[in-house]
Amino acid sequence: MSGYQTEEEQVEALKKWWKENGTSVIAGIVLGFGAVFGWQAWNGYQDRVGEEASVAFSQMIDAITQGQSESALKQAELLRLEYESSAYAVFAALAQASLKMEQGDSAAARSQLEWAMQHAEEPGLKQLARLRLARILLSEGETEAAASLVKAAPAGGFDSEFAALRGDIARQQGDLQAARQAYQLALAGDVGNGELVQMKLDDLGVATP
Numbered sequence: 746m747s748g749y750q751t752e753e754e755q756v757e758a759l760k761k762w763w764k765e766n767g768t769s770v771i772a773g774i775v776l777g778f779g780a781v782f783g784w785q786a787w788n789g790y791q792d793r794v795g796e797e798a799s800v801a802f803s804q805m806i807d808a809i810t811q812g813q814s815e816s817a818l819k820q821a822e823l824l825r826l827e828y829e830s831s832a833y834a835v836f837a838a839l840a841q842a843s844l845k846m847e848q849g850d851s852a853a854a855r856s857q858l859e860w861a862m863q864h865a866e867e868p869g870l871k872q873l874a875r876l877r878l879a880r881i882l883l884s885e886g887e888t889e890a891a892a893s894l895v896k897a898a899p900a901g902g903f904d905s906e907f908a909a910l911r912g913d914i915a916r917q918q919g920d921l922q923a924a925r926q927a928y929q930l931a932l933a934g935d936v937g938n939g940e941l942v943q944m945k946l947d948d949l950g951v952a953t954p
Contacts, residue, residue, distance in 0.1 A: 835865045872902040905934030
């Protein structure tokens with residue numbers, strides 16, 4: 746099972762996230778640091794974050810779009826190290842994990858996702874990191890670890906995707922009834938790649954009475 750979206754879908758997700766959350770990210774930084782450093786100091790910090798981080802983020806997306814993995818990794822590392830306390834860093838870690846998986850380095854990908862889970866302040870980003878890490882664990886045969894990670898996920902955010910993943914886990918554990926129910930729940934929501942989930946459900950056959 747693929748742990749990631751296609752490259753095009755990943756880039757669109759990044760762009761959509763920035764369009765919807767960019768302003769709130771900067772506002773959050775203002776609220777968090779403005780009171781500590783004072784208005785004058787904040788202005789300098791805001792200029793640096795607003796220009797440098799935004800440029801690095803844009804360059805990272807462009808590099809991913811153009812298939813320039815090494816350049817994208819460098820920009821992602823810059824964001825993660827220089828802006829560790831911001832959502833920029835978390836998204837950079839998610840991008841790094843995806844690129845590392847494409848390069849076949851699952852250990853590095855897992856490390857980045859674990860970092861993202863620990864550092865993400867926005868629940869949605871934390872959930873996304875958890876979801877992707879659990880997918881990798883399952884794809885590498887660590888079924889129980891994946892199940893534990895999914896079980897610990899709070900409700901809200903990517904519920905349909907987690908339902909589909911619970912279906913994959915249950916199927917791998919041989920619990921076809923639980924897998925069937927999980928797939929049905931995923932399809933009832935807004936799960937991505939619903940056709941694949943439907944195929945998995947169909948493959949299980951009709952439940953026996």
